[in-house]
Amino acid sequence: APQLPRYTRAEVAQHRTPKDRVWVTYGTDVFDVTEFVELHPGGPDKILLAAGGALEPFWALYAVHSQPHVLELLRDYKVGELSPEDAAAPPPGDTADPFAGDPPRHPALRVNSLKPFNAEPPPELLTQSFLTPNELFFTRNHLPVPAVEPGSYRLRVEGPGGRALSLSLSELRQRFPKHEVTATLQCAGNRRSEMSRVRPVKGLSWDIGAISTARWGGARLRDVLLAAGVRDNTGDGEWHVCFEGLDVDASGTPYGASIPLKRALSAEAEVLLAYEMNGRELPRDHGFPVRVVVPGVVGARSVKWLRSVAVSPSESPSHWQQNDYKGFCPSVDWDSVDFGAAPAIQELPVQSAITEPRPGAAVPAGELTVKGYAWSGGGREVVRVSGAKGGEGKMGWGEREWREMGWGKGDGGKWE
Ligand code: HEM
Ligand code: MTE
Structure with missing residues (x-):
């Protein structure tokens, strides 16, 4: 030959x-x-x-x-x-770089920032399957990915009155029943590139893919808090559950965030300390070995590489709870913004986007299949998906999960 x-x-x-x-x-x-x-x-x-x-x-x-x-x-x-x-294999990375220990990533991801790593799946792959494959799940990191040795991992859980638990990975798996939930995570910045076309905004220029869905498995946060001595009536007024990650900045300060205690204890809200993602252990980019998953709430509260959980009368003091991930009215700009006066984002509102065809694409004349996603926010059910002129989309696969989990995708709907 x-x-x-x-x-x-x-x-x-x-x-x-x-x-x-x-x-x-x-x-x-x-x-x-x-x-x-x-x-x-x-x-x-x-x-x-x-x-x-x-x-x-x-x-x-x-x-x-x-x-x-x-x-x-x-x-x-x-x-x-x-x-x-x-x-042969590519050469090893530069070890002086704090991000040199970051894991390898899938080449299909659209990278918005390499260090820290922020990337989203291309729209046509996002709606290829109801559950987003782990490799394509959008990634939002603020810091280098920590390297965690599962054998020496401990999760600290602080209840009221100084009571605390220290749980190994196997204790977390064995002491608490495994609970599974299909939930969508979305970053507050999803579709920011479109907002910037209306008025320039600061932040990563996400397209429509800063949203993904997985089947998560882990211990219920509720069960773990109850084991740490937390009672449904802990404290007067609104208490909070503060989370810290193992990822730290140059000064040693970790990523952190909090959710109201009421949500953390609600059996219905199904907040998880997840150690599985789509039936596999968590990938390093998504919080190995344990992360929080708060269904229906802005992704920022689902703290990855979880090192501590603490019940507190105030919200997390973290920069990301206090000075980021807050919503403002349209008259506020970067000169007049007062982060202290605004509430931290928890639930996000309704969201939907068309994944196929893409803007500007040439399409054949005649009937057209349009694909996209619709998400209700807050863990609520999707009731209806409508086209621009009011035509209703036929819901495709995922209809059952869609009804149960409040997350839908219109696949093959004839929208006129
Ligand atoms: C389906 C070939 C690259 C995604 C198929 C099928 C063939 C094929 C023959 C039909 C298989 C069957 O039903 O028996 C190829 C070749 C490729 C290529 C030769 C490269 C040279 C890719 C890539 C992707 C992809 C890069 C994803 C990013 C798919 C999907 C289907 C498919 C999703 C199933 C379509 C459906 O039924 O919805 N491909 N493929 N392919 N391919 Fe590829
Ligand atoms: N947890 C830690 N420890 N560090 C982080 O940078 N990013 C948060 C959240 N949890 C973050 C974190 C943000 S802003 C989002 S949107 C989600 O993780 C993204 O989760 P994913 O990367 O698994 O998609």
Whole structure:
């Protein structure tokens, strides 16, 4: 057989559009799949997400590809092989960098900030499945990802009157019944890039993907608090439950946030100390080994890499509770803002967005399938999803979960 040319990964990376030709790698083989893009059963937009790089991270998520006929099809497009140097693993990162210990990430994520890592799934993958695959779940980090040794991990839980518990990971798993809940997390900054088109705003320029859904498993916060001596009638007035993470800034101050004690103790609110995400242990970016999950509430309160839980008459003193994640009326600007006077965001309002087609996309004439998500906020049920002129979307998969969990997706609705 004739010797095929050798290419470096950098050369492959130059082929990302049909105009420059669409190249991908699989193992150490290089393929030019330009002619297949329009024929792809999963759609041309999805195949282009892998253009210029490796197929494996994508195919690992979509098992339809692990069939012999898919590999056979790919073989027809082979144009070369990777250079021997590039077939080997990439060089290790810089160890002086506080973010050098951050975990590897999926290449499909749209990165809004690398250090700290903030990224969202592309819209067309967000509505590919009801539960967002862990690898694609949006990530919102404020600090480097802590490296936690599960064997020596301890969670400190402070109840009233100085009573405290120190729980190992196995104690958390064994002493408390495992509870599972399907819940959506959304960052307060979701869709900020669209707000900026109306009036410039500060902050990460999230598109519509700072929202994701998972099946979380863990101990109920309620059960753990009761074991620490907290009673339903603890204190007069509004008490709070303060959380701290193991991620710290240069001065050693951790990420922190709080929720009202009433929500923490409510059986209905289903607040979790989660150690599982979609049936697997938490990924490092999402809080390994334990995180808080507060359904229906702004993502900022679902503290990751949880190190302490404390019941307190006041909210968390953390910067992120006091001077960030607050809502203001439209007349307030950065000169007149008074963070101390505004309440911290807890529940978020109704949210919905169209994931396909994307703005500006050319679409064929005739009937059109529109995909998107709808979320009710506050853990409430979605009652209806309507199109721009009032036509109602037919709810697709997830209808049952949608009714139960207050989270819906319109898939295939004819919106006129
Ligand atoms: C489906 C090939 C890249 C996502 C398929 C199928 C084939 C195929 C043959 C149909 C399988 C069957 O039903 O038997 C390829 C090839 C690729 C590629 C040759 C690259 C050269 C990708 C990428 C993604 C993707 C990068 C995701 C980002 C999907 C999805 C489906 C699919 C979601 C299922 C469509 C549906 O039924 O909804 N692909 N694929 N593919 N592909 Fe790909
Ligand atoms: N917890 C810690 N310890 N550190 C953080 O930076 N970010 C918060 C929250 N919990 C954060 C955290 C914010 S603002 C959001 S929106 C969610 O985590 C995002 O969770 P995810 O990265 O798993 O999507």
